[in-house]
Amino acid sequence: MPEIKPEHSEVEHIKERSNYLRGTIAEGLADEITGALADADTQLTKFHGFYQQDDRDLRSERKHQKLEPHYQFMVRLRLPGGVITPDQWLALDEISRQYANGTLRLTTRQTFQFHGVLKRNLKPLLQAVDRAGLDAKGGCGDVNRNVVANTNPHRSALHAEVHEWSKRISEHLMWRSHAYDEMWLDAPPSDEPDAEPIYGKTYMPRKFKIAIAIPPENDSDVFANDIGLIAIVEDGELVGFNVAAGGGMGATYGEPATYPRLGTVIGFCTPDQTLDVVEKLVTIQRDYGDRVERKHARFKYTIDDRGVDWLTSELVKRTGFELGEARPYEFHGNGDRFGWVEGDDGDWHLTLFIENGRIADFEDYKLAEAMRELARVHEGEIRVTCNQNLVIAKVKPEARDAIQQVVDKYDLDNGERNTALRRASMACVAFPTCALAMAESERYLPSLIDKLDDVMREAGLADDPIVIRMTGCPNGCARPYLGEIAFTGKAPGKYNVYLGASFTGDRLNKLYRENIDEDEILAELTPMIHRYAEEREDGERFGDFVVRAGIVKATREGRDFHDDVGPAL
Numbered sequence: 001m002p003e004i005k006p007e008h009s010e011v012e013h014i015k016e017r018s019n020y021l022r023g024t025i026a027e028g029l030a031d032e033i034t035g036a037l038a039d040a041d042t043q044l045t046k047f048h049g050f051y052q053q054d055d056r057d058l059r060s061e062r063k064h065q066k067l068e069p070h071y072q073f074m075v076r077l078r079l080p081g082g083v084i085t086p087d088q089w090l091a092l093d094e095i096s097r098q099y100a101n102g103t104l105r106l107t108t109r110q111t112f113q114f115h116g117v118l119k120r121n122l123k124p125l126l127q128a129v130d131r132a133g134l135d136a137k138g139g140c141g142d143v144n145r146n147v148v149a150n151t152n153p154h155r156s157a158l159h160a161e162v163h164e165w166s167k168r169i170s171e172h173l174m175w176r177s178h179a180y181d182e183m184w185l186d187a188p189p190s191d192e193p194d195a196e197p198i199y200g201k202t203y204m205p206r207k208f209k210i211a212i213a214i215p216p217e218n219d220s221d222v223f224a225n226d227i228g229l230i231a232i233v234e235d236g237e238l239v240g241f242n243v244a245a246g247g248g249m250g251a252t253y254g255e256p257a258t259y260p261r262l263g264t265v266i267g268f269c270t271p272d273q274t275l276d277v278v279e280k281l282v283t284i285q286r287d288y289g290d291r292v293e294r295k296h297a298r299f300k301y302t303i304d305d306r307g308v309d310w311l312t313s314e315l316v317k318r319t320g321f322e323l324g325e326a327r328p329y330e331f332h333g334n335g336d337r338f339g340w341v342e343g344d345d346g347d348w349h350l351t352l353f354i355e356n357g358r359i360a361d362f363e364d365y366k367l368a369e370a371m372r373e374l375a376r377v378h379e380g381e382i383r384v385t386c387n388q389n390l391v392i393a394k395v396k397p398e399a400r401d402a403i404q405q406v407v408d409k410y411d412l413d414n415g416e417r418n419t420a421l422r423r424a425s426m427a428c429v430a431f432p433t434c435a436l437a438m439a440e441s442e443r444y445l446p447s448l449i450d451k452l453d454d455v456m457r458e459a460g461l462a463d464d465p466i467v468i469r470m471t472g473c474p475n476g477c478a479r480p481y482l483g484e485i486a487f488t489g490k491a492p493g494k495y496n497v498y499l500g501a502s503f504t505g506d507r508l509n510k511l512y513r514e515n516i517d518e519d520e521i522l523a524e525l526t527p528m529i530h531r532y533a534e535e536r537e538d539g540e541r542f543g544d545f546v547v548r549a550g551i552v553k554a555t556r557e558g559r560d561f562h563d564d565v566g567p568a569l
């Protein structure tokens with residue numbers, strides 16, 4: 001286990017002295033004078049699934065009134081593979097209205113977030129989550145995060161198998177301290193002393209992410225993860241996984257040493273080797289990840305600094321076996337397919353588009369109410385996709401009509417209500433809750449899409465999807481560097497524009513314009529979209545076109561991300 005050293009970042013010291021993630025959280029909860037927790041504790045609560053935030057819309061007004069910021073918390077659940085039952089949906093919906101701001105937020109990692117939770121509501125909320133058979137353990141923090149897996153509606157048996165894998169990996173890498181049960185669920189102190197056999201007392205140097213994809217679908221964006229497992233299926237059977245290592249999106253403006261990177265495929269493992277390979281890759285990053293500089297503490301930098309050959313030989317040392325040669329696979333896209341799909345076992349699955357993952361009752365669109373009604377009539381599963389959408393899954397043929405009636409009654413988008421462009425778009429949360437946002441994202445993208453929709457229609461591309469991703473800062477929460485077109489916030493109303501990722505999630509994009517507003521965005525993209533309509537080759541995707549046309553250079557490696565940027569190529 002790594003030893004704590006004086007030069008390690010403050011967060012490492014906080015973890016080390018936290019008594020296995022307890023710190024003074026319990027004391028802070030009892031303090032009624034402030035809505036906040038102690039600074040050091042806010043690092044620890046992430047491991048328990050929640051972040052301290054404040055409502056940024058109210059910040060200056062409250063400051064003016066000499067009030068403390070409107071402190072509140074975001075709670076993120078652990079939900080491997082994104083699968084819940086309709087009863088769990090109803091429970092989460094109820095919790096959101098009782099203890100949070102009345103909305104549910106589907107995330108880009110296939111789970112749920114509650115926003116606007118007041119300090120006094122944290123414990124009742126986590127207890128209600130527990131009663132629903134769910135938890136928030138490791139939703140955030142320097143541990144393995146929610147293990148995502150693609151939703152693959154049509155290949156039912158494989159989906160079930162891969163879902164089991166996501167649960168198995170998540171359970172295996174779960175933190176073990178009794179702090180969660182004691183603090184939130186009032187469990188009596190355990191007779192067993194706390195221990196973290198995989199992580200040790202300082203846990204991981206930074207967050208760690210794992211995804212599984214079943215080709216040809218890459219809707220889990222497998223290459224954006226520290227570990228990506230690509231299911232290899234032969235004669236209908238899962239024979240193992242190709243292993244990709246070192247993916248990640250985060251970057252910081254003005255710091256070229258930070259960059260997004262795609263996972264490198266390092267080999268193939270059989271099902272009985274998989275857990276060992278995953279665990280050993282985690283321990284390699286635990287031991288060699290940078291604990292001094294948090295911006296450099298992701299697996300991608302450990303691998304780039306030491307080399308892929310170093311990684312594979314370190315892995316052999318720890319597992320005692322070599323990975324097999326990677327098997328062939330092909331991805332067709334990283335988006336969702338909407339509407340009804342028949343599974344190979346005869347059950348039906350309905351994918352619904354949920355704009356930017358926000359479940360709420362909007363003035364002209366009663367989405368939360370509709371989902372409650374759906375959950376009451378549905379008897380199968382509800383799955384969250386990594387594109388912030390929902391699959392009403394495992395619908396028996398005789399139950400389809402009842403589901404469809406709710407869809408029709410509320411005009412839910414089963415692939416017809418919105419344009420292909422909007423359905424291929426995704427935005428991170430940003431304002432008003434995200435402390436790191438520099439510009440709007442979730443609240444702005446819909447109106448920008450309205451304008452881009454007009455451009456697409458004029459160009460005769462009304463039915464064509466282009467993967468569009470927006471974030472309010474460069475951290476990469478909506479995986480913007482995998483967008484054929486992406487916008488990352490620089491300042492209110494100003495965005496960097498990136499172009500040229502592949503439609504399949506296996507090529508990064510490139511910075512095209514910096515710090516531009518909506519008029520400039522439209523002035524840049526309008527002629528480009530028209531040119532694409534006129535000059536594209538048969539079946540050519542927008543991201544491939546802008547590279548072929550020389551508008552941006554292809555980004556082959558994370559380390560090349562900052563080379564050849566801008567329009568003056």
Ligand code: SRM
Nearest residue numbers: 107108109111248249250427428429433434435475476477
């Ligand atoms: Fe993220 C930090 C929201 C997926 C990279 N992310 C945050 C915080 C917690 C802001 C903060 O640190 O104060 C955001 C909370 C906003 C809010 O009010 O809800 C936040 N991230 C999100 C979500 C909710 C975006 C969404 O619209 O769905 C996603 C929750 C996923 C989940 O359920 O676990 C979310 N974040 C991602 C992804 C995408 C992914 O994992 O597939 C990434 C890029 C992949 C990666 O990790 O490299 C991502 N989030 C970050 C980073 C940059 C990490 C880095 O390596 O530099 C930060 C900032 C940080 O950690 O310092 C961050």
Ligand code: SF4
Nearest residue numbers: 428434437472473477
């Ligand atoms: Fe916040 Fe930036 Fe993540 Fe968006 S990308 S949720 S603005 S940290």
